[in-house]
Amino acid sequence: MTLFLDVAAAEWMKLRTVRSTYAFLAGAVTATLAGMLILLLMVRAFDADTLADRAAYETADPTVVVMPFVAFFVGAIGAMMVTSEFTTGSVGPALLAVPQRRLLLGAKAALAGAVGGVGGLVFALLAVSGAMLLLGDRPAPLNPWHAWTDAVPTVLTAAAGVLVTACVGLGLGAVLRSTASALLTLGGLVLVAPVLAHFLPVTWQLRFGSVLLPNLPAQLAGADHPYLLSPAGAAAVMALYVAAALGAGAAAFRQRDAT
Amino acid sequence: MIAVRELTKLYGHTPALDRLSFEVRPGVVTGFLGPNGAGKSTTLRILLGLHRPTSGEALIGGRPYRRIRRPLHEVGAVLDADAAHPGRTARHHLDCLARTNGIGRARVAAVLAEVGLAAVADKRVGGFSLGMRQRLGIAGALLGDPGVIVLDEPVNGLDAAGIRWIRSTLRSLAAQGRTVLLSSHLMSEVALTADRVLILGRGRLLDEISVADLPVRGATLEDVYLRLTGEAAEFRAVPR
Numbered sequence: 001m002t003l004f005l006d007v008a009a010a011e012w013m014k015l016r017t018v019r020s021t022y023a024f025l026a027g028a029v030t031a032t033l034a035g036m037l038i039l040l041l042m043v044r045a046f047d048a049d050t051l052a053d054r055a056a057y058e059t060a061d062p063t064v065v066v067m068p069f070v071a072f073f074v075g076a077i078g079a080m081m082v083t084s085e086f087t088t089g090s091v092g093p094a095l096l097a098v099p100q101r102r103l104l105l106g107a108k109a110a111l112a113g114a115v116g117g118v119g120g121l122v123f124a125l126l127a128v129s130g131a132m133l134l135l136g137d138r139p140a141p142l143n144p145w146h147a148w149t150d151a152v153p154t155v156l157t158a159a160a161g162v163l164v165t166a167c168v169g170l171g172l173g174a175v176l177r178s179t180a181s182a183l184l185t186l187g188g189l190v191l192v193a194p195v196l197a198h199f200l201p202v203t204w205q206l207r208f209g210s211v212l213l214p215n216l217p218a219q220l221a222g223a224d225h226p227y228l229l230s231p232a233g234a235a236a237v238m239a240l241y242v243a244a245a246l247g248a249g250a251a252a253f254r255q256r257d258a259t
Numbered sequence: 260m261i262a263v264r265e266l267t268k269l270y271g272h273t274p275a276l277d278r279l280s281f282e283v284r285p286g287v288v289t290g291f292l293g294p295n296g297a298g299k300s301t302t303l304r305i306l307l308g309l310h311r312p313t314s315g316e317a318l319i320g321g322r323p324y325r326r327i328r329r330p331l332h333e334v335g336a337v338l339d340a341d342a343a344h345p346g347r348t349a350r351h352h353l354d355c356l357a358r359t360n361g362i363g364r365a366r367v368a369a370v371l372a373e374v375g376l377a378a379v380a381d382k383r384v385g386g387f388s389l390g391m392r393q394r395l396g397i398a399g400a401l402l403g404d405p406g407v408i409v410l411d412e413p414v415n416g417l418d419a420a421g422i423r424w425i426r427s428t429l430r431s432l433a434a435q436g437r438t439v440l441l442s443s444h445l446m447s448e449v450a451l452t453a454d455r456v457l458i459l460g461r462g463r464l465l466d467e468i469s470v471a472d473l474p475v476r477g478a479t480l481e482d483v484y485l486r487l488t489g490e491a492a493e494f495r496a497v498p499r
Contacts, residue, residue, distance in 0.1 A: 007359050010359040014347075257311060
């Protein structure tokens, strides 16, 4: 256990000492601010509309817009934990220091999960708190929450979504080894696939959309959504994503020659 | 003590190593010499657990490298000068390695001073010359004060002073009773540094030579090497 903690501490030090980590976090901050700007424009339009038009507004839950981007940027940090070592050659010294590959990948996975969970929580809290400030005492349907306690499931499940995405990023990194390939695949899963789903016939749109990463947190929260999964079903699909990504990553990381 | 037994490695259907066996003893510098494609780097990568052998085994202190817990205390290795993240400082690079093996920051500062990088310890590795990156790699190899040192082409990119420093460092480490394996394609360097030389060709051990015996045989290391590897060279120039 001491060895695992030392390896995890070293991985945390690696993460803190490269600029790409901060660049991806800056991307997540930018996405959150952009979401707040969109919400501000929406609130102004709402205030300028008639009572009848206000009733047709959609719910202004900022996590719907912000969190897929946050998940992508934090997931990219997970992917870079592996791919940056392969692209820079530093995987050699890393494996000379920790030749037990399952242990090394396990420490990376634990850290990716922690960064994903904490990062997701912070950005979801920022987005929801900002939305509460901007929405004030405006009514439903624009305001999705009657009280702040109503937002707790949204924040927690959004954080869980980012945690899962960070683990998927790490698994993709271990399988693909290339930063470009891992980020393209992660972007496809998190940002592009939900857009493509909209072009499918409605039945298939719902089936396909229900298992896509960005749509799982709302289903996990049991919130108002069009998709098909129960909270337990959404939790199972999230667990499958983590198991499949880390399982494939571990198999590739253990079996293939390192350099 | 390093022991390689019947080591075979196939890349697809192409053999890189063919039932290679040798031992490296402590207390002397052992050179590992061979032409391009002879299998030197493959052998070292298998020895250090980075590649898997097709068959056979490579052991350090009687164990495969992957089974050694906190291995930096037992084995120090440099396989590639470009093996540090260019965006990380030299100190942080070594701190990350040291932490995994329970080595303190004082030791990191000590090895940085030992290899002459103390003044640039907080600079990013991306701005280092090839020679400075080689020195950083050697600092990493010395971190755990190991009993076994494995270096692949360590003098590449070093200036004359750096080459002399490596030579004296390796000889001093061997004199302390450590096991030192030095892979190189530079015969003059191996002749000056090593006590024993393993000559490799097409994945096989062609000969094992004591440098001290060469004058008795009336030959230079170059004579012996070229005679042995002439037939085994993978790529040879055609004489005009």
